Amino acid sequence: MFRHIGRKLLSFYFVLFILFVYFPLFVLMVGSFNNSTWPGLPWQGFTLKWWEMFLADKSALDSIINSFMVALSTAFLATVGGLLAAFALVRHKFRGRKIFNSLTLMPMTLPYLLLGVAMLTLFRGALNLELSLATILVGHILVALPYATLVMVARLIGFDRSLEEAAMDLGANELTTFRKVTLPLLMPGLFSAAFLAFTTSLEDFAIAFFLSGYQLTVPVYIFGQLRYWLGLPKLTALSAALLSISFVLSLISALGGKIRR
Amino acid sequence: MKRENPKKKVKITEKILNIFRRSKTLRVHTYLLPSWIWYILFFLAPIGLLFVYSFWRMEDVFLIREFTTQNYVNIFTYREGMYVRLLGKTILMAGAITIGAVGLGYPVAYYISMRMEKHKYSALFLLMGPYLVNYLLILYAWRIILEPSGILNYVLVTIGLPRQEWFLWNWWTVIFMDVAAWSPWLVFPMFASLEKMEKTLLEAAADLGANPRQAFMRVTLPLSMPGILVATLFVLIPSIGEYATADLVGGSGGITYPVPIENYFHKALQWPLGSAMSFLMLIVILIMVSILLRKVSLEQIMESL
Numbered sequence: 045m046f047r048h049i050g051r052k053l054l055s056f057y058f059v060l061f062i063l064f065v066y067f068p069l070f071v072l073m074v075g076s077f078n079n080s081t082w083p084g085l086p087w088q089g090f091t092l093k094w095w096e097m098f099l100a101d102k103s104a105l106d107s108i109i110n111s112f113m114v115a116l117s118t119a120f121l122a123t124v125g126g127l128l129a130a131f132a133l134v135r136h137k138f139r140g141r142k143i144f145n146s147l148t149l150m151p152m153t154l155p156y157l158l159l160g161v162a163m164l165t166l167f168r169g170a171l172n173l174e175l176s177l178a179t180i181l182v183g184h185i186l187v188a189l190p191y192a193t194l195v196m197v198a199r200l201i202g203f204d205r206s207l208e209e210a211a212m213d214l215g216a217n218e219l220t221t222f223r224k225v226t227l228p229l230l231m232p233g234l235f236s237a238a239f240l241a242f243t244t245s246l247e248d249f250a251i252a253f254f255l256s257g258y259q260l261t262v263p264v265y266i267f268g269q270l271r272y273w274l275g276l277p278k279l280t281a282l283s284a285a286l287l288s289i290s291f292v293l294s295l296i297s298a299l300g301g302k303i304r305r
Numbered sequence: 306m307k308r309e310n311p312k313k314k315v316k317i318t319e320k321i322l323n324i325f326r327r328s329k330t331l332r333v334h335t336y337l338l339p340s341w342i343w344y345i346l347f348f349l350a351p352i353g354l355l356f357v358y359s360f361w362r363m364e365d366v367f368l369i370r371e372f373t374t375q376n377y378v379n380i381f382t383y384r385e386g387m388y389v390r391l392l393g394k395t396i397l398m399a400g401a402i403t404i405g406a407v408g409l410g411y412p413v414a415y416y417i418s419m420r421m422e423k424h425k426y427s428a429l430f431l432l433m434g435p436y437l438v439n440y441l442l443i444l445y446a447w448r449i450i451l452e453p454s455g456i457l458n459y460v461l462v463t464i465g466l467p468r469q470e471w472f473l474w475n476w477w478t479v480i481f482m483d484v485a486a487w488s489p490w491l492v493f494p495m496f497a498s499l500e501k502m503e504k505t506l507l508e509a510a511a512d513l514g515a516n517p518r519q520a521f522m523r524v525t526l527p528l529s530m531p532g533i534l535v536a537t538l539f540v541l542i543p544s545i546g547e548y549a550t551a552d553l554v555g556g557s558g559g560i561t562y563p564v565p566i567e568n569y570f571h572k573a574l575q576w577p578l579g580s581a582m583s584f585l586m587l588i589v590i591l592i593m594v595s596i597l598l599r600k601v602s603l604e605q606i607m608e609s610l
Contacts, residue, residue, distance in 0.1 A: 050517070051420065058416045061409065065435050065489050068446030071456065072438070075449060084449045085459040125339040132336035136329070144337065147344040153538070153594045154587065155546020157563050161570050161583050162351035165358055169576065186347050189340060218322055247439060249549050254570065266441045270553050276445075283442040290437035298430065 069287060076280035083280050098281035107265035108286070111246055114177055114261060118184040118245035119238040125185070126192025126237055127230070133193070134200040148190045159186065160254035167255065175257035183251040188241035195240060199233030239297060246290075262286070352587070358580035366574060376581035388565070388582065392589065395562040398480055399544040405484035406491050406540050407533060413488075414495035414532070415525075419504075429496065432489040440486045441549060447482055448473065448554055474556025482550050483540075491536040498532025499525070534601045541597075542590055562586060 075083030079091035098104055129148075132138060151159060163183050167173045207229065211221040227234075249263035256264050262282075269279055325332050334341075359376055362369050380388045417428045435443055450456045451472035458468050472478065502525065510520040548563040555561070562582070569579030 054412060054416050054420060057412055061413050061488075062431060064485070065432065068443045068450070068485075069435060069438065071446045071449055072442060075446075082449075082452075082454065084452070084454070084456045125343070128336040128338075129340040132333045136333045136336075138330075138333045138337070144340070144344075147348070148340070149598075151344075151348055153542055153598075154590060155543055155563075157546040157548050157566065158355075158583055158587055158590075159348070159351075161566065161579065162355045163347060164570060165354045165576065165580065166347070166351040169358065170354055182347055186343055189343055193340065217319070218325075219318060243436065247436065249439070249441060250546070253548075253567075263439050263441055266439060266445070267549060267553070270441065270445055279442070279445060283438050283445070286438050286442070294433065294437065 069283075072280050072283040073287070075277065076284045078277075081277060083277050094277045094281040097278045098285065101278060103260070104265060104278070104282055107260045107262045108289075110177055110259050111262040114181050114184060114252075115242045115245040117181055118188050119242040121181075122185050122188035122192040122241040123196075123234055123238045125189050126194075126196045126241075127234065129189075129193045130196035130200050133197050134203075148193055151186055152190045156187065156248060156250035157254075159183065160251040163251070164254045175255055177256075177259050177261075179255040179257070180252045180261060183255045184241075184245040184248060187248070187251065188244045191240045191244065192237040195237040196230075196233055199230060203229065235297070355580045355583055358577050359584045360581075361577045363575055363577055368576070376578050377585075379578060380581055380585060388562070391560070391565070392562045392586070394476075395545055396589070398476060398561065399541055399547075401480050402483045402487065402544045403537055403541045405480065406487040407495075407536050409484065409488040410491040410536065411495055411529075411533070414492045414499055414529075417492070418496050418499035419525075429493065432492055435486075435489055441553075443486055444482055444550060444553060447485060451478070473554055475558035476555065479547075479550050479555045479559040479561065482554055483544050483547060486550075487540045487544070491540060494535040494539065495529060495532040498529045498535075502528045531601060534597060538594070538597050538601060542594065545586070545590060 071083070076094050077090055077092070078084075078088055079093070080086075080088040129144075133141070133144075160183065163179070163186075167175060167179050173179065203226075207225050208221050211225045212218075216224065247263070248261075249267060252261045252264050253267065260268070266279065266282070269276070325335070360372050360374065362371070362373050362375060413432075417425055421428060448455070452458070453468065453470045453473075455472075457472070462468055506524050506528075507520050510524050511517075515523065546563055547561065548567055551559050551561040551564050552567070555564075563586075566579050566582050566586075569575040569582070573579075
């Protein structure tokens, strides 16, 4: 009897949690169509003016493009770097392995704020570089690389090397073997490493905040708007737009994963 | 001519491959090169530079590159140790955020792993929803909800309750917002370790006369501890360094240690003092991480990614 109640309570909690998690998203979605200068209740009627305002805001649209460019480059470069490092870590013994391992872990365990200010002192203080999307990219690769490395290490440990040996026995050289055997088999792992790197970059505020110049990424743009109370309802349209873009993207990636499996 | 070209190409690749075939060391270090570059140039060097900066000082707008420990003295003495108290408060808040987010997330992980039979992964996918938009936007949504003239107050007033003005602009706002932002994410590592558990152990416990509560306390909870620790690691460290929440919804009561750091780097141009404060935070965090990492292994972190 009590057990039954316990189970019911737990399912109830689960539903409540999902509602709690989705309520803010719902507020943003609905708010973007509410004809009220401050999004929220009461409902003042349907409008598209916040969407028009958002679509006319060049800096908002630019920040979306910037964010995706940085995130895609981060995903690609960090995954390549992570794959290479994983090859060394899983298939070879080498000196300095312990140091390498702890260097991989260190950036993961420090708050992004610290990495941001540290790289700021390097780029602005020591090298006197202009801050740009490139400096953000460098910072994002630093935080994505350890994740990509760990994911690829996990995939390589479970990798059946006899397939590669078979290819080599049949006369393929290392490059062909890599291209035709290793790479296709590692695709799901590469995909999840890239996805992890991509979202890390897209979500990051703290590093981009310190390393951005005139070109902003989405979180830095949003922060500026929120901090100085600029164009607030416009932000609900931005959120709804971002939500739709990433929903489509994650649907594609989920379907892609399913087909591969 | 046309025929020779591909042959030549093959020759060159073969030559390069041969260099790599001959030396294993070269091979390994080529693999590691991008990572070494990034870790040394963009991690160790900046942290080292931060350390150096923390011993320099500013005179007006000029950086004086002379050794001084004044910055560290300042941190501990400024307004009777305001910064040290601020750091303490930040750590306490991060602790509360961790307990809140892990506590809210654990029953969800437990439910998905133990009670759901089908659609486990769809349920997990559902939890990724809020990460489709940036967490700053989630923060903004909660601000719309909790404002004095916000949605929650509108509902309260409509049903005849007094308006509440204390939701925003204080330390509990920061804790609440970070818990709300983090808890769905923490379900993943805890789910991973619950999934790994042998479910037959629970039957064994029941056969030996344990009631469900005893079975949970003695079997399930200890076996899911690695997941809980990984989740703790995931949330505790970032919430010490969390800057945006405190700045956007914390008000004066919700100021945390990173807020003055940002200020010293961006507005006040007091990099040496900011560096010293950052370095103090780094040391505190390294101590915490080394305690946590003694209990969690690298494999456990990997499995929950």
